[in-house]
Amino acid sequence: GDSVTQMEGPVTLSEEAFLTINCTYTATGYPSLFWYVQYPGEGLQLLLKATKADDKGSNKGFEATYRKETTSFHLEKGSVQVSDSAVYFCALFSGNTPLVFGKGTRLSVIA
Amino acid sequence: EAGVAQSPRYKIIEKRQSVAFWCNPISGHATLYWYQQILGQGPKLLIQFQNNGVVDDSQLPKDRFSAERLKGVDSTLKIQPAKLEDSAVYLCASSFWQGNTGELFFGEGSRLTVL
Numbered sequence: 734g735d736s737v738t739q740m741e742g743p744v745t746l747s748e749e750a751f752l753t754i755n756c757t758y759t760a761t762g763y764p765s766l767f768w769y770v771q772y773p774g775e776g777l778q779l780l781l782k783a784t785k786a787d788d789k790g791s792n793k794g795f796e797a798t799y800r801k802e803t804t805s806f807h808l809e810k811g812s813v814q815v816s817d818s819a820v821y822f823c824a825l826f827s828g829n830t831p832l833v834f835g836k837g838t839r840l841s842v843i844a
Numbered sequence: 845e846a847g848v849a850q851s852p853r854y855k856i857i858e859k860r861q862s863v864a865f866w867c868n869p870i871s872g873h874a875t876l877y878w879y880q881q882i883l884g885q886g887p888k889l890l891i892q893f894q895n896n897g898v899v900d901d902s903q904l905p906k907d908r909f910s911a912e913r914l915k916g917v918d919s920t921l922k923i924q925p926a927k928l929e930d931s932a933v934y935l936c937a938s939s940f941w942q943g944n945t946g947e948l949f950f951g952e953g954s955r956l957t958v959l
Contacts, residue, residue: 776952776953777935777950824946837884
């Protein structure tokens with residue numbers, strides 16, 4: 734079945750450091766890919782998405798590119814802030830199955 | 845626009861007791877989902893409703909879990925009797941329609957601790 738594998742955390746970075754959180758997927762067909770974020774004390778919210786190969790999703794300085802050849806959707810940000818501290822979930826949706834999430838990666842950014 | 849509302853935010857019960865969680869989705873959203881998020885894991889779908897009909901409940905432990913959405917708006921998830929392994933955050937989400945692209949709107953969750 735469809736699945737998502739993302740790098741295990743926690744990830745601890747200093748402010749202004751470069752962030753990469755790896756995500757790879759297994760799916761039949763052509764899924765849409767998502768990054769959701771969960772800030773402390775809040776619900777999950779959509780961060781960015783990409784619906785087809787080579788699409789780049791971006792939001793709040795975060796980017797991820799849908800790479801069909803490597804079945805990947807890595808999340809990147811050039812300069813993280815303390816306010817980016819959260820748990821990040823990679824997810825896929827293939828239309829016939831419900832949204833499938835990875836296990837989540839906790840990011841802590843220290844000043 | 846009001847978001848997805850859930851209650852209670854926290855609940856502590858002993859095993860074999862029962863518990864119920866309530867969710868009110870965003871106005872106009874026809875599709876409602878209940879997810880279970882165990883610590884250290886990603887959310888797992890328990891049940892999906894389209895209006896007041898069940899679309900997918902294949903991962904719902906039906907011997908102890910039940911859910912309803914009688915009028916196609918708010919929903920209740922019940923666990924009876926609870927087991928230790930049911931300790932988790934129960935997330936409710938909604939979307940405008942079933943055939944969406946996977947963009948869900950989540951509530952803050954209801955954290956259950958079973959002792």
